[in-house]
Amino acid sequence: MKLPPLSAILADAHVVSIPLRVRFRGITTREATLFRGPAGWAEFAPFPEYEDAEASAWLASAVEAAWNGPPPARRDxxxxxxxxxxxxxxxxxxxxxxxxxxxxxxxxxxxxxxxxxxxxxxxxxxxxxxxxxxxxxxxxxxxxxxxxxxxxxxxxxxxxxxxxxxxxxxxxxxxxxxxxxxxxxxxxxxxxxxxxxxxxxxxxxxxxxxxxxxxxxxxxxxxxxxxxxxxxxxxxxxxxxxxxxxxxxxxxxxxxxxxxxxxxxxxxxxxxxxxxxxxxxxxxxxxxxIGSATVDELALRRLAASEECTKWWRERLTRCYTVLATQA
Ligand SMILES: O=C(O)CCC(=O)C1=CC=C[C@@H](O)[C@@H]1C(=O)O
Ligand SMILES: [Mg+2]
CATH class of the missing domain: 3.20.20.120 (Enolase-like C-terminal domain)
Structure with a gap:
């Protein structure tokens, strides 16, 4: 798909940090960036240790979801x-x-x-x-x-x-x-x-x-x-x-x-x-x-990541965007 402008992705991007109930794959909090496009909300959350080349596939998925929505359903x-x-x-x-x-x-x-x-x-x-x-x-x-x-x-x-x-x-x-x-x-x-x-x-x-x-x-x-x-x-x-x-x-x-x-x-x-x-x-x-997810503004505020963490995710998203733009 054609990439939307980076500014459109970042305009409504929210970084959250969610505690886990139990330790899973070695982590106790899950960080994610949520953003919104014409088709709805999407999530960009490659695990922190992944390099940009690998993480950029996660961005491609999120952009496709936010701009094109899911493919047609055959079961509910x-x-x-x-x-x-x-x-x-x-x-x-x-x-x-x-x-x-x-x-x-x-x-x-x-x-x-x-x-x-x-x-x-x-x-x-x-x-x-x-x-x-x-x-x-x-x-x-x-x-x-x-x-x-x-x-x-x-x-x-x-x-x-x-x-x-x-x-x-x-x-x-x-x-x-x-x-x-x-x-x-x-x-x-x-x-x-x-x-x-x-x-x-x-x-x-x-x-x-x-x-x-x-x-x-x-x-x-x-x-x-x-x-x-x-x-x-x-x-x-x-x-x-x-x-x-x-x-x-x-x-x-x-x-x-x-x-x-x-x-x-x-x-x-x-x-x-x-x-x-x-x-x-x-x-x-x-x-x-199945059904599209709704995001709660209060939850975005409650779960908002620290300033430092938010900066890290926005920079990561920007680098992954560059990877996708170069591939296109
Ligand atoms: O498959 C499931 O039941 C849940 C998802 C799950 O187990 C995983 C999700 C994310 C990272 C992984 O370590 C783990 C898996 O390996 O499948
Ligand atoms: Mg597995």
């Missing part, structure tokens, strides 16, 4: 998984209470400083309430670690899939071969952080694809990627990047636009935030009803 409710951070087994009921009616749970495993026994205990505590469990190791295991951990986890029940068990595409392909169908392998980072989102599937490293809208450059690109993966027999899961309600509504709209959607999506993460920029999306018995 999206099944969503509960997301369980790497908490102790004792805290699991507390986390699951926020996902009433969810029929699938995704459990973080392989957290630095924790043991396999803790992973097994957490996954088993989840299984007591939600039998359909997937796990996400965020690439932390070697192939042999993964084989050992999955063997232990599978002793107590099945897994829907294991997400990004190892870091590289080559490791994922080797693991998948050695697992020989014992459990499906899903790719997340190997898609969203790769130059070529299809490489992991072509290399035999994935049975399932996790697609995140902002890192992949926007809703329309995700629909196109999902269509091609579907032709190759790979089901997709649309997942959040720990978004505010604005990013989640775009994720849900994207999932709603896919020709086929068989698996629950990872779009329940506003439950992990202690506050949000607007009212939550309607939770319909284990799923989200």
């Amino acid at each position: 409710v999206i099944a969503v998984n509960a997301t369980v951070p790497a908490v102790s087994a004792a805290r699991v009921p507390d986390i699951l209470a926020r996902f009433a009616g969810a029929r699938t749970a995704k459990v973080k495993v392989a957290e630095k400083g924790q043991s396999l026994a803790e992973d097994v205990a957490r996954v088993n505590a989840v299984r007591e309430q939600i039998p359909n469990v997937r796990v996400d190791a965020n690439g932390a295991w070697t192939v042999s670690d993964a084989l050992r951990a999955l063997d232990a986890l599978l002793q107590h029940g099945p897994l829907e899939y294991v997400e990004q068990p190892c870091h590289t595409v080559e490791e994922l392909a080797e693991l998948r071969q050695r697992l020989d169908g014992a459990v499906r392998v899903a790719a997340d980072e190997s898609i969203r952080r790769a130059d070529d989102p299809f490489r992991v599937v072509e290399a035999g490293g994935a049975d399932v694809a996790v697609l995140k809208v902002a890192p992949l450059g926007g809703a329309r690109r995700v629909v196109t990627i999902a269509e091609r993966l579907g032709e190759a027999g790979i089901p997709v899961v649309v997942s959040s990047a720990l978004d505010t309600v604005v990013g989640i509504s775009l994720g849900a709209a994207t999932a709603a636009a896919l020709p086929v959607l068989e698996l629950a999506c990872g779009l329940g993460t506003t439950q992990l935030l202690a506050d949000d920029v607007g009212p939550p999306m309607e939770w319909a018995e284990g799923g989200l009803r």
Whole structure:
């Protein structure tokens, strides 16, 4: 799409800093820039450590959403998984209470400083309430670690899939071969952080694809990627990047636009935030009803980031804009 002027993006940009209820992927607050275009609100929130080249895809996604809106919907409710951070087994009921009616749970495993026994205990505590469990190791295991951990986890029940068990595409392909169908392998980072989102599937490293809208450059690109993966027999899961309600509504709209959607999506993460920029999306018995997010001016003020943080995000957005303008 044609880029709007930078001044139009920055004119109504608000930087927020939202506390998390529980530590997740090593962070305890989520920072995001919200801005508004003719089609509504959008969110620019690449994780702080990402370089501008990678972060610019998140800006492309936000600009497309704010200026063009979401692609046409084919369904109005999206099944969503509960997301369980790497908490102790004792805290699991507390986390699951926020996902009433969810029929699938995704459990973080392989957290630095924790043991396999803790992973097994957490996954088993989840299984007591939600039998359909997937796990996400965020690439932390070697192939042999993964084989050992999955063997232990599978002793107590099945897994829907294991997400990004190892870091590289080559490791994922080797693991998948050695697992020989014992459990499906899903790719997340190997898609969203790769130059070529299809490489992991072509290399035999994935049975399932996790697609995140902002890192992949926007809703329309995700629909196109999902269509091609579907032709190759790979089901997709649309997942959040720990978004505010604005990013989640775009994720849900994207999932709603896919020709086929068989698996629950990872779009329940506003439950992990202690506050949000607007009212939550309607939770319909284990799923989200699609709809555009409204942003509350009072919340923008309540959650406003410090002056220094705001300056950092506006400069980052400006640099990412330059990356996109150079590509155009
Ligand atoms: O998939 C879900 O259930 C929620 C989203 C989620 O887990 C993630 C969101 C953002 C960053 C990631 O570390 C994490 C993931 O790896 O999938
Ligand atoms: Mg993941």
